[in-house]
Amino acid sequence: MGLQQRLRQAVTNFADNSRHESPWAADVYQRARARGMDHPHATRVLARAWIRVIYRCWLNHEPYDPAGHDASRGFSAQPNLAQAV
Numbered sequence: 001m002g003l004q005q006r007l008r009q010a011v012t013n014f015a016d017n018s019r020h021e022s023p024w025a026a027d028v029y030q031r032a033r034a035r036g037m038d039h040p041h042a043t044r045v046l047a048r049a050w051i052r053v054i055y056r057c058w059l060n061h062e063p064y065d066p067a068g069h070d071a072s073r074g075f076s077a078q079p080n081l082a083q084a085v
Contacts, residue, residue, distance in 0.1 A: 015047035
């Protein structure tokens with residue numbers, strides 16, 4: 001397995017695991033599933049969203065802060081959506 005495949009697998013594994021802990025990630029995943037995507041495709045959609053977040057952290061030289069993440073602000077007061085499903 002080449003470097004590119006290992007990186008892809010690592011990012012999609014991270015994205016898949018994140019949907020169980022992050023309400024924002026669970027919402028991105030659930031909306032993708034609601035649009036008719038199967039699990040692997042929805043996980044790739046979530047991985048792409050995480051890559052954008054990670055890239056922005058890298059550009060700003062700042063660690064990820066869920067409270068400062070614009071897309072997650074609407075979920076701060078809500079229960080974990082992944083557990084509700």
